[in-house]
Amino acid sequence: MNRTPLTEPRAEGADRRAVAEAHGICKRYGPTVALDDVRIAVRAGESHALVGRNGAGKSTLVAILTGLQRPDRGVVLFDGEPAPGLADREAWQRRVACVYQQSTIIPDLTVAENLHVNRQPTVRGQVISWRRMRRAARELLDAWGVEVDENVPAGRLTVEDAKMVEIARSISRGTRFIILDEPTAQLDSRAIDRLFTHVRRLQRAGITFLYISHHLEEIYAVCQVVTVFRDARWITTAPVGELGRTELIEAMTGGRGVGAAPDHGVIRSPSADAPVAVRVHRLSGPHFTEVSFAIRSGETVGLTGLAGSGSHQVAEALAGLYRPDSGRIEVLGRPTRPGSVPSALAAGVGCVPRDRHHEGLVPELSVAENASMTIMGRLGRLGVISRSSRDAFARRTITGLDIRTDGPAQPVKDLSGGNQQKVVMGRALATDPRVLVLINPTAGVDVQSKRALLSVVDRARAAGRAALVVSDELADLRTCDRVLVMFNGSLAAEYTVGWTDEELVASIEGVGTGHE
Amino acid sequence: MNDTAPSGRTKGPTPGGGPDRAVRHPVRAIALGRVRDLALLPAVLLLLVIGAVSNESFLERDNLLNVLSASSALGLLVLAEAMILISGKMDLSLESIAGLAPALGFMAVIPAASAGFGSELPTWFGLLIIPLTGALIGAVNGLLIVKLQLNGFIVTLAMNIVLRGVLVGMVSGKTLFDAPAAFLALGSDSWLGVPVSVWVAGACFAVAGWALRYHRWGRAVYAVGGNAPAARAAGIRVDRVAWGVLVIGGTLAALAGLVIAGRVGAINANQGQGLIFTVFAAAVIGGISLNGGKGSLAGALLGVLLLGMLENLLTLAQVSSFWIQAIYGAIILVALMIARLTTGESQE
Numbered sequence: 086m087n088r089t090p091l092t093e094p095r096a097e098g099a100d101r102r103a104v105a106e107a108h109g110i111c112k113r114y115g116p117t118v119a120l121d122d123v124r125i126a127v128r129a130g131e132s133h134a135l136v137g138r139n140g141a142g143k144s145t146l147v148a149i150l151t152g153l154q155r156p157d158r159g160v161v162l163f164d165g166e167p168a169p170g171l172a173d174r175e176a177w178q179r180r181v182a183c184v185y186q187q188s189t190i191i192p193d194l195t196v197a198e199n200l201h202v203n204r205q206p207t208v209r210g211q212v213i214s215w216r217r218m219r220r221a222a223r224e225l226l227d228a229w230g231v232e233v234d235e236n237v238p239a240g241r242l243t244v245e246d247a248k249m250v251e252i253a254r255s256i257s258r259g260t261r262f263i264i265l266d267e268p269t270a271q272l273d274s275r276a277i278d279r280l281f282t283h284v285r286r287l288q289r290a291g292i293t294f295l296y297i298s299h300h301l302e303e304i305y306a307v308c309q310v311v312t313v314f315r316d317a318r319w320i321t322t323a324p325v326g327e328l329g330r331t332e333l334i335e336a337m338t339g340g341r342g343v344g345a346a347p348d349h350g351v352i353r354s355p356s357a358d359a360p361v362a363v364r365v366h367r368l369s370g371p372h373f374t375e376v377s378f379a380i381r382s383g384e385t386v387g388l389t390g391l392a393g394s395g396s397h398q399v400a401e402a403l404a405g406l407y408r409p410d411s412g413r414i415e416v417l418g419r420p421t422r423p424g425s426v427p428s429a430l431a432a433g434v435g436c437v438p439r440d441r442h443h444e445g446l447v448p449e450l451s452v453a454e455n456a457s458m459t460i461m462g463r464l465g466r467l468g469v470i471s472r473s474s475r476d477a478f479a480r481r482t483i484t485g486l487d488i489r490t491d492g493p494a495q496p497v498k499d500l501s502g503g504n505q506q507k508v509v510m511g512r513a514l515a516t517d518p519r520v521l522v523l524i525n526p527t528a529g530v531d532v533q534s535k536r537a538l539l540s541v542v543d544r545a546r547a548a549g550r551a552a553l554v555v556s557d558e559l560a561d562l563r564t565c566d567r568v569l570v571m572f573n574g575s576l577a578a579e580y581t582v583g584w585t586d587e588e589l590v591a592s593i594e595g596v597g598t599g600h601e
Numbered sequence: 602m603n604d605t606a607p608s609g610r611t612k613g614p615t616p617g618g619g620p621d622r623a624v625r626h627p628v629r630a631i632a633l634g635r636v637r638d639l640a641l642l643p644a645v646l647l648l649l650v651i652g653a654v655s656n657e658s659f660l661e662r663d664n665l666l667n668v669l670s671a672s673s674a675l676g677l678l679v680l681a682e683a684m685i686l687i688s689g690k691m692d693l694s695l696e697s698i699a700g701l702a703p704a705l706g707f708m709a710v711i712p713a714a715s716a717g718f719g720s721e722l723p724t725w726f727g728l729l730i731i732p733l734t735g736a737l738i739g740a741v742n743g744l745l746i747v748k749l750q751l752n753g754f755i756v757t758l759a760m761n762i763v764l765r766g767v768l769v770g771m772v773s774g775k776t777l778f779d780a781p782a783a784f785l786a787l788g789s790d791s792w793l794g795v796p797v798s799v800w801v802a803g804a805c806f807a808v809a810g811w812a813l814r815y816h817r818w819g820r821a822v823y824a825v826g827g828n829a830p831a832a833r834a835a836g837i838r839v840d841r842v843a844w845g846v847l848v849i850g851g852t853l854a855a856l857a858g859l860v861i862a863g864r865v866g867a868i869n870a871n872q873g874q875g876l877i878f879t880v881f882a883a884a885v886i887g888g889i890s891l892n893g894g895k896g897s898l899a900g901a902l903l904g905v906l907l908l909g910m911l912e913n914l915l916t917l918a919q920v921s922s923f924w925i926q927a928i929y930g931a932i933i934l935v936a937l938m939i940a941r942l943t944t945g946e947s948q949e
Contacts, residue, residue: 406834430836444834447827449894450820458824458835461817468817512835 101128102165104262104293105150105181110159112145119145120156123319125295125312127262132284132294134304134325137314138337138531143297146314147264150295152177163262182255183264186529190247192240197222199239200254225257230286244272245280252283256292264295267529269303273392273557275594281307301333313337338532359383361418362551363403363520368412372398373574376412380551382519385542387565388555389593394571397439397524400555404436404522405429406444416520430459435518437509439525439555445509446497453479453493456511482511487537503534510541521545521552527561539564557593559586640888641903644939648910656917664913666795670864672909673802674699674788676902677857678876679883680805681850683901684813686884688846689826689893690746693757695854695880697764698735699873702855703862704768706731707777707784715779716772724781731859732852738764739851743844761877769870777868787856788863798860805853810898822846827894882933883908907936 106126112119120142127133137143148154149161152171161168169176190199197219198205206217222235231249233242239250248268255263265284269277284294284307296308304311305325313320313336320336321328328336359381368376373395380386390396401407403414408424415421422428429436438444446455457464457475464478465471479493486507490500497508506526513521523542527535542564545552554565562568570578570592578592652659678695685692710727713719742760746753790797813819824832825842833839862868887904889896911932915925 404834426833426836427838436834438831438834443828444830447824447831447894449827450823454820454824458832458837461820464817469815470817470820472815 101130103127103162104129105161105163105295107146107150107156107161108159110146110149110156110161112142112149112154112156118317120149121317122159123314123317125319125322127293127295128310129261129293130288130291131310132288132296132308134296134298134308134311135314136298136301136304136311136333136337138533141314141337142317143314144266147183147266147295147297150264151181151183178255179259181262181264182252182258182260183266184248184251184255184268186267188244188247188251190239190242190250193238195236196226196233196239196242196250197235199250200225200235200257202254225253229253229256229290230283243276245276245283248280249283252287261291262293262295264297266297268296269298269300274590275391277303301330304333305330315339334532359549362416363553364413364415365399365403366413366415368399368402368409368414370398370402370407370409370411372407373571376571376576378569378576380520380553382551383546383549384567385546385552385554385565387562387568388553388571389557389562389568389589390571390577391557391593393573394593395574396555396571399571400436400522400524400553401439403429403520403553404434404438406436406438430516430518433516433519434522435459435513435516435520436522437506437513437524437526440528441502441506441509445512446505448498449496451479451494452483452488452490452497452500452508455497455508456482457515459512460515478515482508482515486511486541501531503530503537506530506534506538510538514541519550521550522555523552524555526554526556527558528556535560559589562589639899639903641886641900641907641936644936645903645907645910648907648914652910652914652917655914659914659917664917666799668906668909668913669799670796671913672905673796673798674857674860674864675876675879675883675909676802676905677805677853677860678880679887679901679905680802680809680898681853681857682877682880683884683887683889683896683898684809684822684846685850686889686891687813687826687893687896688822688843689829690753690843690847691757691891692739692742692847692850693754693877694738694742694760694764695850695857696873696875696877697761697768698738698851698854699858699861699876700868700870701764701768701771701858702731702734702738703784703858704772704777704868704872705734706859707780707862707868708771710781710784711777711779716775716777724783727781728783731855735851735853735855735858736848737851739848739854740844742851743847746847747840747844765870765874768872772868772870774870778866780862780867784859785863785866788860789866798863801856801860805856806898806902810902813898818842818845823894825893879908879933882937886933886936908933 103126106124108124110120110123123142123146125133125135125146135143135146145154149156152168152174155171163180168180191202194202200222201218205213206221208214208217219235226233226235229252231246231253233246233250239247242250252263268280272280281303288294294307296304298304308325310322311325311328311333312322313333315337316339361379362382362384363380365376365378372393376395376399378386388396388400398407402409402423405421405424405426405428413420414423416429416432416434419432421432421434442448447458453475456479460478461470462468464475476493482488483490483493488500488507488511489504497505500508506528510523510526513523521542526538526541530538539561542552542554554561556562566582568580568584568589569576570580570589572593580589580592649660658664678699681695682692706727708717709720709722709730710724711717712721738760742753742757745751745756745760786797787801788798792800813822821832821837821842824835824837825839829839832842858873861872865872883904884896884901885891885904886907887896887902888900912929915928920928
């Protein structure tokens with residue numbers, strides 16, 4: 086993915102002072118070792134990447150570096166001095182800030198208020214001065230080049246602007262060291278580029294970043310140094326220029342895995358004579374117009390586009406989650422009722438919705454219940470659910486998708502992200518669907534879960550299922566026989582196997598498919 | 602934070618713990634689930650001991666039956682509210698349904714001289730009106746909350762006031778006596794030495810508890826309350842489930858009203874008034890989450906029994922009737938704190 090120019094590693098980085106460092110950190114939760122003698126040193130002015138699979142201990146380290154957890158052993162230093170006590174939140178805020186995947190801005194308050202939450206400028210002691218607050222906000226935003234209006238409700242900002250407001254708020258509290266915890270999880274590639282431009286500029290202005298992400302391309306794009314954790318242990322720290330992609334993935338997986346990208350360039354036989362499984366005819370709705378395409382049995386079609394392109398909504402319409410205004414969807418020759426999930430399920434469509442937390446899982450319920458939610462009527466007579474057949478089904482799913490869990494009865498909220506996503510996949514496969522709709526199937530999961538989830542696509546193809554994979558990850562799209570690109574609510578282009586990253590990304594961005 | 606934290610807690614440090622983990626952990630998970638359901642059991646037992654020690658008549662068969670029969674109306678209301686809460690909604694109008702529905706039934710049957718409508722319809726028809734009224738009000742609540750997507754708290758609060766007002770207007774300060782014996786049977790008769798109301802409440806709890814655990818409709822209630830979009834994506838008809846639970850809740854509340862009327866032998870405009878707070882207290886003490894998707898009817902039942910015994914003990918101890926409310930409320934607060942400590946989970 087070369088949508089962003091690589092930043093050259095800085096050779097002089099090693100001998101600069103460490104803004105934050107941690108040595109010999111150990112942390113246990115009950116019998117589980119979360120961190121085992123790990124270290125990290127983030128030097129002034131660098132962007133330091135921290136990578137590792139789910140469960141490697143990244144989040145625990147972030148909690149320790151931000152003073153939310155106390156390490157069992159080891160020391161944390163800021164600018165060479167010991168970290169303040171856990172109770173002194175203000176002292177921590179002056180030294181370090183973390184921008185999480187979930188936004189911490191208050192959507193109904195203005196940007197200026199969000200920047201001054203709980204420390205508004207006052208006059209005569211206790212009276213809030215709105216004039217001074219707005220002016221201070223404007224000065225802060227100007228000083229750091231954040232081009233947003235301080236008077237709009239923060240909820241109206243784009244996701245990347247909201248992240249910048251969060252960063253500006255941290256800076257105004259005095260910190261020059263910011264942890265970005267998967268900041269790009271909800272951004273499309275254009276927004277990611279803008280965020281990266283900001284990050285690079287802040288870095289030049291003297292802000293130090295610790296950058297956590299599952300997307301290795303991003304690390305090559307913005308970071309100079311990378312630290313790898315695996316199974317709660319420190320594995321390596323190296324300049325990104327000296328650590329190739331393959332070596333990085335080997336460090337993360339212990340050499341067992343290969344990479345997120347499945348076999349590249351394998352020629353598949355697009356079975357031209359296979360029956361059409363899905364026909365979408367002139368589908369229109371608030372988010373898209375006149376979309377038509379067909380998928381044959383045994384064919385895997387990718388669908389991609391920017392966040393507002395309508396690709397998600399087209400896929401959701403196919404699964405009955407979105408109600409189109411006009412047009413027709415036929416599954417195996419029979420039209421489905423628009424906007425009805427039961428109708429889509431009955432027609433043979435299984436769906437992995439776009440966000441597992443929102444539409445994928447009921448967190449309090451068990452793995453077995455979540456996986457079998459689409460087939461509750463088939464697990465016994467007259468709607469009475471037979472526990473034995475439900476658990477037997479759940480065990481088959483757990484084995485089939487290699488879900489790491491204590492068993493069918495474990496609440497799904499206790500699983501890691503990748504395993505939760507496998508449960509959602511299990512729910513989609515439970516009905517033995519002829520058509521699979523997978524929306525962002527690998528979002529926010531680790532490298533190995535990605536491989537397991539994408540292997541479902543290959544198995545679906547072998548079983549003669551039609552599949553629609555909606556994603557903006559090129560690795561996901563590489564598993565597809567064809568890729569459809571949407572731009573501004575319409576189908577803009579179609580690619581068969583053999584496309585290059587450059588032409589696909591250009592098409593997604595709407596900059597034309599011709600040569601430059 | 603991102604998704605590493607939960608995995609850090611649940612995944613063992615050694616991934617090769619295969620077979621014995623699979624055997625050991627489900628047992629522990631079930632045991633934990635039971636503990637959460639029965640978190641109130643120690644408190645109930647403690648209250649039994651206190652009662653036995655402080656008053657010799659407390660453990661007598663008649664007094665215990667009295668506790669049960671006095672709790673049966675509350676129990677039916679808590680059952681209704683618990684199911685509605687699990688489905689992720691709430692209904693504050695249940696207490697007025699418990700007043701209005703039986704009053705309508707009574708007035709359709711009793712003569713105008715006894716403050717009836719004068720229609721003097723047959724008894725069976727009056728008896729039919731009562732649950733139908735409850736169901737109808739539940740359906741209207743459902744229409745407003747599910748279809749028009751109004752806020753359930755405000756809708757049912759307003760509905761509560763409207764229904765109470767209708768009842769007050771209908772009854773106009775009178776008390777409804779003179780109902781046929783069939784109307785009072787539920788609240789006053791006994792089968793095999795146990796009040797009918799206890800049989801009925803027990804049966805309702807048993808059926809509903811079984812259905813919530815073992816029937817797809819019951820599991821759908823949990824799924825809808827736990828995460829409605831996910832339930833919808835799995836093909837569950839979310840609106841239908843939420844609506845159905847409100848209708849069932851209204852019906853049960855009407856039944857509870859009939860129990861109360863039978864115990865008292867009459868209906869006045871105050872029937873059920875103020876009961877909704879006790880209903881919520883019992884449900885929450887019993888581990889039902891106000892956010893939906895969490896809790897069990899076994900827990901709710903224990904909450905009912907706890908409050909029932911408490912009331913009985915306070916009466917037996919001859920606490921001044923002027924102070925009984927303050928003490929009752931304070932003890933509910935303590936019970937909430939104990940439930941918080943024993944479950945170790947925050948009550949959202």
